[in-house]
Amino acid sequence: MSNNSSYNELVLKFANVNGSGSASANTFCAKALFRMGIPVSAKNIFPSNIQGLPTWYEIKISESEQLARRDGIDVMVAMNAQTYEQDINEVLENGTFIYDSSLLRDFKRDDINIIGIPIAKLCADAYTDSRQRQLFKNIVYLGSLSLLIGIDFDVIKQLLSDQFGSKPKLYDQNIKALEIGRQYVKENIKYPLEKQVRKSNKNTNKIMINGNEAAGLGAVYAGATVASWYPITPSTSLVESFEKHAMKLRKNEDGTFNAAIMQAEDELSAVGMAIGANWNGARAFTATSGPGISLMSEFIGLAYFAEIPLVLFNIQRGGPSTGMPTRTQQSDVLSCAYASHGDTKQVLLFPADPNECFYFAIESFDYAERLQTPVIVLSDLDIGMNDWVVDKLEWDPNYKHDRGKVLNSKELENAKDFGRYKDVDGDGIPYRTIPATHPELGAYFTRGTSHNEYGGYTENGVIHAKTLDRLEKKFDTGKSLLPQPEIIINSPKTKIGIINFGSTTKAINETLNHLSSKGIGINHMRIRAFPFSKKIDNFINEHEVIFIVEQNRDAQMKKLLVNEIDSISSKLLSILNYDGMPLTAQFLIDKISEHLEEDIDINQLIAPPIKIV
Amino acid sequence: MSNNSSYNELVLKFANVNGSGSASANTFCAKALFRMGIPVSAKNIFPSNIQGLPTWYEIKISESEQLARRDGIDVMVAMNAQTYEQDINEVLENGTFIYDSSLLRDFKRDDINIIGIPIAKLCADAYTDSRQRQLFKNIVYLGSLSLLIGIDFDVIKQLLSDQFGSKPKLYDQNIKALEIGRQYVKENIKYPLEKQVRKSNKNTNKIMINGNEAAGLGAVYAGATVASWYPITPSTSLVESFEKHAMKLRKNEDGTFNAAIMQAEDELSAVGMAIGANWNGARAFTATSGPGISLMSEFIGLAYFAEIPLVLFNIQRGGPSTGMPTRTQQSDVLSCAYASHGDTKQVLLFPADPNECFYFAIESFDYAERLQTPVIVLSDLDIGMNDWVVDKLEWDPNYKHDRGKVLNSKELENAKDFGRYKDVDGDGIPYRTIPATHPELGAYFTRGTSHNEYGGYTENGVIHAKTLDRLEKKFDTGKSLLPQPEIIINSPKTKIGIINFGSTTKAINETLNHLSSKGIGINHMRIRAFPFSKKIDNFINEHEVIFIVEQNRDAQMKKLLVNEIDSISSKLLSILNYDGMPLTAQFLIDKISEHLEEDIDINQLIAPPIKIV
Amino acid sequence: MTFIKKPIFRHPSLPKNDLGLTYRDYEGLVSTLCAGCGHDSITASIVQSCYDLSLPAHKIAKLSGIGCSSKTTNYFLNQSHGFNTVHGRMPSVATGANLANRDLIYIGVSGDGDTASIGLGQYCHAIRRQLNVTYIVENNGTYGLTKGQFSATNDKKSKNKKGADNPFGAIDLALMAIELGAGFVARSFSGDKEQLVPLIKKAIAYNGFSLIDVISPCVTFNNHPHSTKSYDYIREHNTAMGELDFVPEKENIQAKYSEGESVDVTLHDGNSINLQKLDGNYDPRDQDKAVSILRKYRGEGKVVTGLLYINEDANEMHETLKTSTTPLNAIPMNDLCPGIDELDKLNKSYT
Amino acid sequence: MTFIKKPIFRHPSLPKNDLGLTYRDYEGLVSTLCAGCGHDSITASIVQSCYDLSLPAHKIAKLSGIGCSSKTTNYFLNQSHGFNTVHGRMPSVATGANLANRDLIYIGVSGDGDTASIGLGQYCHAIRRQLNVTYIVENNGTYGLTKGQFSATNDKKSKNKKGADNPFGAIDLALMAIELGAGFVARSFSGDKEQLVPLIKKAIAYNGFSLIDVISPCVTFNNHPHSTKSYDYIREHNTAMGELDFVPEKENIQAKYSEGESVDVTLHDGNSINLQKLDGNYDPRDQDKAVSILRKYRGEGKVVTGLLYINEDANEMHETLKTSTTPLNAIPMNDLCPGIDELDKLNKSYT
Numbered sequence A, B: 001m002s003n004n005s006s007y008n009e010l011v012l013k014f015a016n017v018n019g020s021g022s023a024s025a026n027t028f029c030a031k032a033l034f035r036m037g038i039p040v041s042a043k044n045i046f047p048s049n050i051q052g053l054p055t056w057y058e059i060k061i062s063e064s065e066q067l068a069r070r071d072g073i074d075v076m077v078a079m080n081a082q083t084y085e086q087d088i089n090e091v092l093e094n095g096t097f098i099y100d101s102s103l104l105r106d107f108k109r110d111d112i113n114i115i116g117i118p119i120a121k122l123c124a125d126a127y128t129d130s131r132q133r134q135l136f137k138n139i140v141y142l143g144s145l146s147l148l149i150g151i152d153f154d155v156i157k158q159l160l161s162d163q164f165g166s167k168p169k170l171y172d173q174n175i176k177a178l179e180i181g182r183q184y185v186k187e188n189i190k191y192p193l194e195k196q197v198r199k200s201n202k203n204t205n206k207i208m209i210n211g212n213e214a215a216g217l218g219a220v221y222a223g224a225t226v227a228s229w230y231p232i233t234p235s236t237s238l239v240e241s242f243e244k245h246a247m248k249l250r251k252n253e254d255g256t257f258n259a260a261i262m263q264a265e266d267e268l269s270a271v272g273m274a275i276g277a278n279w280n281g282a283r284a285f286t287a288t289s290g291p292g293i294s295l296m297s298e299f300i301g302l303a304y305f306a307e308i309p310l311v312l313f314n315i316q317r318g319g320p321s322t323g324m325p326t327r328t329q330q331s332d333v334l335s336c337a338y339a340s341h342g343d344t345k346q347v348l349l350f351p352a353d354p355n356e357c358f359y360f361a362i363e364s365f366d367y368a369e370r371l372q373t374p375v376i377v378l379s380d381l382d383i384g385m386n387d388w389v390v391d392k393l394e395w396d397p398n399y400k401h402d403r404g405k406v407l408n409s410k411e412l413e414n415a416k417d418f419g420r421y422k423d424v425d426g427d428g429i430p431y432r433t434i435p436a437t438h439p440e441l442g443a444y445f446t447r448g449t450s451h452n453e454y455g456g457y458t459e460n461g462v463i464h465a466k467t468l469d470r471l472e473k474k475f476d477t478g479k480s481l482l483p484q485p486e487i488i489i490n491s492p493k494t495k496i497g498i499i500n501f502g503s504t505t506k507a508i509n510e511t512l513n514h515l516s517s518k519g520i521g522i523n524h525m526r527i528r529a530f531p532f533s534k535k536i537d538n539f540i541n542e543h544e545v546i547f548i549v550e551q552n553r554d555a556q557m558k559k560l561l562v563n564e565i566d567s568i569s570s571k572l573l574s575i576l577n578y579d580g581m582p583l584t585a586q587f588l589i590d591k592i593s594e595h596l597e598e599d600i601d602i603n604q605l606i607a608p609p610i611k612i613v
Numbered sequence C, D: 001m002t003f004i005k006k007p008i009f010r011h012p013s014l015p016k017n018d019l020g021l022t023y024r025d026y027e028g029l030v031s032t033l034c035a036g037c038g039h040d041s042i043t044a045s046i047v048q049s050c051y052d053l054s055l056p057a058h059k060i061a062k063l064s065g066i067g068c069s070s071k072t073t074n075y076f077l078n079q080s081h082g083f084n085t086v087h088g089r090m091p092s093v094a095t096g097a098n099l100a101n102r103d104l105i106y107i108g109v110s111g112d113g114d115t116a117s118i119g120l121g122q123y124c125h126a127i128r129r130q131l132n133v134t135y136i137v138e139n140n141g142t143y144g145l146t147k148g149q150f151s152a153t154n155d156k157k158s159k160n161k162k163g164a165d166n167p168f169g170a171i172d173l174a175l176m177a178i179e180l181g182a183g184f185v186a187r188s189f190s191g192d193k194e195q196l197v198p199l200i201k202k203a204i205a206y207n208g209f210s211l212i213d214v215i216s217p218c219v220t221f222n223n224h225p226h227s228t229k230s231y232d233y234i235r236e237h238n239t240a241m242g243e244l245d246f247v248p249e250k251e252n253i254q255a256k257y258s259e260g261e262s263v264d265v266t267l268h269d270g271n272s273i274n275l276q277k278l279d280g281n282y283d284p285r286d287q288d289k290a291v292s293i294l295r296k297y298r299g300e301g302k303v304v305t306g307l308l309y310i311n312e313d314a315n316e317m318h319e320t321l322k323t324s325t326t327p328l329n330a331i332p333m334n335d336l337c338p339g340i341d342e343l344d345k346l347n348k349s350y351t
């Protein structure tokens, strides 16, 4: 063992061919490290393809919990000859490059440690079936690696026995493959490497989970009963998680299920079903990404305007258009916030990790029913499909699901005059009824056309504008109801702040730590929901320079902030008319005069025109 | 004739039942006034229904060319008993209320002049066929009105003979009906009214036309050959105009047409067809409104990302959702500017009246082909479906359609290395080829997935980000190419400005005149296109208070301005990453450090953190 | 025809059904459709059917898309929840609603534009799932609400209001439904209440997807050169004025004919259609027969009406999905939420 | 299977077609589909057909939606413009392209998810318009690219990769096409080049909508309990690991059988299908016969292959629309723009 040994701080990367069984093996490795109590973070970088293309898996191992991605690889397990060249370039000086030396290669880098293991040969010797020869290559390199970086073999064994518990033969065969890899290292290679791992205790009360698994489970805990969806990467596994858990936890004695999962014919249909089910009093959701959001936007506008609860998970991927379906981005912020034509605004939630996906999945239904409007949970591929180490999921037995303002039969009888769209409480949120509640009371007509307080059709512009105003008031009500931002004041005196949301949080924490160590204090706010809480206005007003970190080109969250926080653009005064009638000059004159008369500052800016007409 | 007579300044309104033939009659009246040389502006306020519901038609008559709508009616022709009550309330003091006194009524308003004409009875006496009795009521009240306010009968006759030229019998019958109305007035009523009209000379070189008619004709002049669409109010008549003119002006000797009009099965298909046709080198467009825009958004994103020219007319109507299909709004600004998921931005044009609809329809194809991107012309119901008096349409015989960067066979042979998405000229605009141009050169693969400079599939985040950057550069190129704002400096010294776009311009002009007359000078800028010209930045920077006038609730144009003009929200600094990979801390640290080091102002804001880690 | 509220006065001597309700109790708001529109006749037949069946209106949900036809859900069953969704997408909303509560009766009303054009995909897939809905297409071969464009069910030979030929062939929604596995497929005529009411009643009783494709003439579809003099006048007048803005009031077209008989019905536009009623011996359980009879009469330019096909064994959607017999919207949150112990187990599985 | 560029070396002795081109000249990029995917066989048949017909590749436009199948347009005809549009909406883009230039040959490639689910409406309406396209559905009964969900063409009885039953009935795209008036409707099998190549050639030559529904097995569809021991191992392993991420390399399935014969073909998943080839006496011009033979064999659980229906008199879209014989994209702007005199006349009409 060299004196330069360092522990639990390295980036490990696997380069494979997809469809070769490597994904399971690599996940297995991350899990073993997790069980050793070491903080890890794993990223699967896979192609939009089923078999034969390059795929990578990165594990950041960091005792000091700096768990954002990092360029520059310490140990590269290069199992795909097609990408050797690019893979070896990523290895840091003094790093290690492990490859399948069944075919020897000269890599022309002498600043790194190149290890050849003849994996294909080892497997050809050990197995006769061609598919086993293929598949076990993954386990063999895992075996080798376990010795090279020091993964506890007992942990591995336990993990294998957990996984193959009921299938001892599979267990044995996997152990055998591991041993092949270990044996080769023992006999041929100096081990362990300088960068290695050792047991730690950082993962007490932690779990390893991806966001889609957590969100699907959250929807089960939320009491959702209808999931309608159309397959699309990277959202598919969210519905699969819901299905798996619901089918297991909600099975009745007669073989029926207290849930319905419906694969729709497309995204329009998927969201239409979710709207229909919510309208009819079930908790229903859909999940999609990218193109699906665009296709759903007409229906999202209907739900907004007819005030139907709706939960929609958008697991964002690389856009625009079909874009990069297997890469992560945060580029649907604007298209979701303003989804649909006309004056529409949607409630957004921004989970930062799988743990928050679970809670937001639950709360999203509460918000959707309380506010009677679509709630879009903006996760992304990084959160949704990668395994993260997070706090374990908690459940408060006293938690009560908030079904919002729904009138039951008795309440309907006591109500003086039920009007579906009346603002009875002054918070902009009307009362609704579920079909079949009462034989004579509470029926109303739901429509996407303009309507009066009773749901009746109207083309009266004044009533239309009043409805739009109430919807805006309702939206404002959301500001205090929804998750508040997380604010960390690193320096009470600094005038510099940084804002982020979603999956970039780990990188922010790491960055702020780094800057702190250089004596630079920057205050941090993580946005968790739109409409924006007043605290967000305050944070922005209290700082003079604010960085906004986003994973998109168009600075979409910044746009949303300047859009919604008037103090930022205070010199622009809006004059708005939206009753559907062509504008009159009198309306304008009145509005402008009001401003001129009431605001002394503005008054002082007046100068006479060149010619007086 | 009273001494209080006033001329050519009044608002005339017709209240009718739709499907009763009133729309033609009322348009006829406006046309007659127009032919008398009087400035008029007509607004049709109709229900989303075919027969039996209330409908109104307003004509503002203003010699002084104050042609925005005005509340308060001078002469109301109330032909719908269902709405008498609301109609009479709109009449100004000393105004006139004309109704069908076949059924006498006491209206309890003695501050106005109430005139009863037994129109139904007159028609019952004059006609035997029940449908003629119905239809000619409209002509009878027109006849009465012509005497009451003084519409030149010769003008009316000429108009009738132009309209029914080839059908002398129809002409005679209409004249007869007019005379019935006139006769009754002559015999029973004191005429003319105080508010009347007389010949003027304001309409030389003017025409009366609606925006959809003009835009459809513009598309013919633009050389568009494919129109694919799905019926939706208020955009339908645009395609009908294109069809009418193309079928007439583009008929070949063999009976075929140099145009194809395709009614698609829905909006997704309509825009898909337009994209396919443009991809294949035809000039093609679609027209829609409200819900159609939402449905088209996936395809709009494809055209943006694959860089396919596309012209889309959005004749805006009242939203959200199905909303008020027969009312006007400007509430699709944001949903069009950011149509589709991912980082997308669309070129918008904002015509202010039918005249500009004609020119923008032509230019939109030039811009779409030059920039290889969708161009959305944002008209609205007010412009699109109402008849406006505007300058006549002009055509410059030297005008050459700009087909953009399309390589022909010879150019392909001379080109060293054709790459569909290469930025050869540094303006962000690549060269394209039309299928079948050359047997061996120029073929490329068009896709919505991420692609390299040759159109090849890629999942390389760096290449993806480079493409997005080039698209942004191309968008910037649009800033100087597109129509510049119209700026009117009413007062060089004032620090107050007003911004508008589209159909509100008449109201702005009227307002500014009014304020001018009170000594208040406000400078005016009319925005005509997005991306915003630098002149727009300048105007905003040069004023301290700016009113922004919009026909929507959400201040959508203001949002677009603060979004795109960084000076407005200069304290927010974006840090953006969009290569599809999870964010690294190093990336952040580098970006922040750059700012801290380079910008002295920011540097001064630094304070140390509470605890240094 | 008017937007004035219908008087609520109920005559005490009106007949009552088993629930003690009168016909009036099943009505909706006053129609705003054109006088003479076939859709209004269908509305009346729906009211009659629900009254006859003594259905509790609040247990019915009525859903529609967008169009004149789709507006009608507002004109019947005031005591039912109604949902005017978006154009062409009613089937998905109805599917979701039904998933949430399998115990309600679902009536879906759509137009030929709504179903055969923009909504064709959703229509086909709702059928494939055997959604338990009574799906009524008010088929007028045109886009009424947007003023008379051709729809995809319009026969190739016919002309539109401007005299233009319909360029493309008609989609036969009934044939399509049979092919896709709909359990109950019928065709009728808006003016034939005697046939329509029993069909609606059977369709409501049927457990699965039931289509009734109802030919429903549109008054604005008014352009045939062979109509009366005065009519020609109106047409010419409209043309000269450049706009179709006079819609003469018409009577609903009625048709009475017996099983096995055929009848020529003249539409508002002067065109006529030949309706052929299935005879009493026709066995609607034979799918092959249904397909061939539809194809045969279509070939002869005839429209065959009646119950074309019924599959008495089809599994409706919930049976296939094995959803709980209790409606999903009625299961208490406590039964749906697995609680803390399960979460502990799950947490373990994530380590 | 690999993303390495295909070597451009061409053997000088390769046979040449009438244009002097070799088979290689009709190829595209190297496929990235799974080894053994049926889609790759279809690609080869398309290449063969175009080579045999001596088509100038640049006069062909190839369009597709999204899916493994839709990717294949990149794997043939490198000299043709290709367009991978959006999921399910290729028919509309192809319609627009065809409107712009009626002189090109259009090959549309789609999957069963792309066509029978999200794209069903566009598919039906493109047929109705008799769009002149060779429309090839690479039908594997599953969503390959999104990892094995059921598609709407999947037979009710079959199971998916997780062993779950397919709940809903299959949509028969060929039957649907015939009903909607497609002029040319065929069905084939990816592994039967001898049948497929002539069908593709005929379809390309046909002037109107030609559908070839090609059964095309998917390797990942691998879950049948009756397969070999070693396979079972992989399957169990995948299940235990919780993810299907091992795709064993397979051979393309081939099938050779003659007219009138039937053959059982075992798929990668161990399931088998029975293919029944139409015999030489079958007259594909009889629509009724085509419908009934499809219905009959389906009833027997068999898949009938061959040219099922052809209408030699159908009007393709441009004939119906009366578009100019010169492609619209080739008419000079000067001929399209009416100019100043017409505008003056029009201005007058607006006064």
Ligand SMILES: Cc1ncc(C[n+]2csc(CCOP(=O)(O)OP(=O)(O)O)c2C)c(N)n1
Pocket (backbone or CB within 6 Å): B230, B231, B232, B233, B267, B291, B292, B295, B322, C066, C067, C068, C069, C070, C086, C087, C110, C111, C112, C113, C114, C115, C138, C140, C142, C143, C144, C145, C146, C151
């Ligand atoms: C997405 C969308 N596109 C277009 C429209 C406009 N539109 C309203 S009704 C209608 C057609 C209705 O035809 P049909 O369903 O046959 O009903 P009908 O009026 O004939 O009864 C259309 C195209 C719309 N409301 N929404």
Ligand SMILES: Cc1ncc(C[n+]2csc(CCOP(=O)(O)OP(=O)(O)O)c2C)c(N)n1
Pocket (backbone or CB within 6 Å): A230, A231, A232, A233, A267, A291, A292, A295, A322, D066, D067, D068, D069, D070, D086, D087, D110, D111, D112, D113, D114, D115, D138, D140, D142, D143, D144, D145, D146, D151
């Ligand atoms: C709008 C949209 N929804 C979903 C997807 C995700 N998606 C990609 S391919 C595919 C299914 C492909 O199935 P199929 O057409 O049968 O092709 P195969 O892969 O089986 O050949 C889906 C759902 C998408 N790309 N776009």
Ligand code: SF4
Pocket (backbone or CB within 6 Å): B050, B051, C032, C033, C034, C036, C037, C038, C039, C068, C069, C140, C144, C145, C217, C218, C219, C220, C221
């Ligand atoms: S336009 Fe036609 S379909 Fe619409 S209400 Fe009138 S008659 Fe009925």
Ligand code: SF4
Pocket (backbone or CB within 6 Å): A050, A051, D032, D033, D034, D036, D037, D038, D039, D068, D069, D140, D144, D145, D217, D218, D219, D220, D221
């Ligand atoms: S997943 Fe199936 S359809 Fe896709 S490439 Fe592989 S074998 Fe072919």
Ligand SMILES: [Mg+2]
Pocket (backbone or CB within 6 Å): C067, C069, C111, C112, C113, C138, C139, C140, C141, C142, C143, C144, C151
């Ligand atoms: Mg219709």
Ligand SMILES: [Mg+2]
Pocket (backbone or CB within 6 Å): D067, D069, D111, D112, D113, D138, D139, D140, D141, D142, D143, D144, D151
């Ligand atoms: Mg498939």
